[in-house]
Amino acid sequence: MVLLDPDHPYAGRFSEVCDRLWGVGTVCVYTDTSRWERAHAATWFARPRAVLAHYSAESGSLASAAEDLRRRHDVLAVIPHNELRVEPAVTLAEALGIAWADPNDVRRFRDKSALKQHLRSVPGGPRINATTAVRTLVDVRAAQSEGRYERFVLKPNDGMNNSQIGFFSSLSSDTEIDTYLAGVGGRLLVMEEFLDGDEYCVNGQVDELGHVTIVSVYRTHHIAANGRTNLAASFESVRHDSPIFASTAEYAASVVTAAGLRRSPFHMELIVDDAGPCLIEVGARLPGAGQAHDVATAHAGSVDAFELAAQHYLGLRAMHSQTPNWEAYDSLRLRTICGISDRTERIASVQGMEHVEAMPEFVRWVTRPSIGYRVRPTIDLASSPWLVTVSGSSHEHLDEIEGRIRHVLGWNGSGATRTGRVRQGYALLAKAGARAQSIPHMVRTRPASLAV
CATH class of the missing domain: 3.30.1490.20 (ATP-grasp fold, A domain)
Structure with missing residues (x-):
């Protein structure tokens, strides 16, 4: 399978899953060499032997690159590991003749206006603002x-x-x-x-026949900070046996069906007001903010979002059942807490991290606060300095845990920025053959150019 510009941890997880379950190797194609440098300065590829080759397609089109890929490899799928890879991935897959869904249906998910216009045109379709x-x-x-x-x-x-x-x-x-x-x-x-109501996230998977499986629903809690009135402070799982789960899940399924999506995961954000659920936006990809990893945790391992998505992208038989365990899901409430920064600085030291990790409710870091990281005033999810997932027995219990974490977790900062130093560090790693040998996932030469 092919990963385009795999500069995100989800890329490494997809590579590991495809190799472990089906023995399918990974070919990485880079449209920008800087993304290659970033990918190989990180530790995302836990199974380096699964990565068969690295290619550069900077100098030509994806359609031209497809011809060379077809000659060199038997490509089963092009997997979009995050939002920005959805459109180029389906373009490359279309050129290879292996698109997982109708390319035009997939492309609409990267065009908010066109998607909502399409949904409004569907007879008996979902409510759209x-x-x-x-x-x-x-x-x-x-x-x-x-x-x-x-x-x-x-x-x-x-x-x-x-x-x-x-x-x-x-x-x-x-x-x-x-x-x-x-x-x-x-x-x-x-x-x-504008829609005035409570915000929810719905995550799921659609198969080749259009059947929709919902795997989780979250309530988004907002605060006002840094001049924003809708800053996400946390995401909390919603019980499967609650009426709001049923109504949001039913609505999400109707949107995905009307959109014509096939063989794809999806992440949907919606508002529930007095008239019921209404779409904010939806992505044809796995959810972020730790929610993709939460699926296996919440369902006690009976469903893995990465395995389920990879199975459908590849078009292969599941190696084991991917059936939601709603009893386990309802027994464990999860909340991902988002850090908020009010200034620009470089983290010089972090306090309270060990305390957070020692808490019995600690599940995982989604984004770990790290020395040298440049923080800025938080205005969206991408600018949160840290995200941590915890579990609790109730909403009130999770509120108490969140309060403790926000109290103990902090950092000392300096005004210096890290941007130039980090960029230089990536370049050094990309060129240093001797150092690269000590990092198993590193390649010691730049990716070969595809004949485009």
Whole structure:
């Protein structure tokens, strides 16, 4: 199987799963050499023998690269390990003749406006709020003239991680909106009718026939900080036997069905208001914020999100049953807590980490606070300095655990940044043959160029 620009830990997990369960090796293709440097300065590939080759496709198109890959390897799948790899992965898979779903259906998941427009067009389809593609203040005011946007949200049409989101109303001035538009640099945006309610995440898998399996539902808890009113502070699992699980799961399945998705995991964010669930956005990929790893923990190992997704991407028979264990799921409440920073600095020392890890409720670090890491004011999930997953017996118990962690976990910082030093470090690792030998997952030469 092929991984495109595997600069994320999920890439290593997919490689390990494919090798361990089916004996399928990994070929890494890089469209940007800097991503190769990042991947090989990290420790994501736990099974280096499973990685058969590294190729550079910087100089040509993915369609051209497909021809060379086809000559060199028997490719079963191209696996998109995170949001940014979904569209290029399906493009390469289409060129290889092995797309896991209709490429046009998959591409719509990276185009928020087009996806919601499509969902609204499906007879008997799910509830969808008003949306309009915009780029300028004139576009925004024209959409408002239709009378549907008393309160509205602006965000990049291909955005992720809740980044660069602006909240406005009919009272917002031209200056306020123009300031936001200048900050996003002329990108295509989606203007959405504001939904006022509780936010949930729904995670699942769809098979080749369109059957949807829901594996988890989370409630997102927000706080106001750093000028944001909707900053995610934590994600808490919702019991399977609760009415809100049933309603959000049913709605999520209806969205995925109407979207035509096949053989793919999905992560959906939605609002539940007085009218019921309504889509915020959905990705054709595994969830982030630790929720993909939570699946196996919550279901006592009876379902593994990476194994389930890999099975469908590869089109191979499951090596063991992937059946949700709802009794186990309901017996363990999980919460991922998001760190919040209010300043820009480099972490010089960390306090309280050992205390957190010694807590009986500790499950795992999603993002571990580390010395040398450059923090900045938290405005979205990507800028959280740390994320930690814990378990508890009740919502109140989890509140108490979160309070203890926020009290003991902290850092001392300095004003120096680490950006230049880290970039230089990656380059040194990529070139240092002797040092590379001591790091099993490292390759000692740059990836070979594909004949494009």
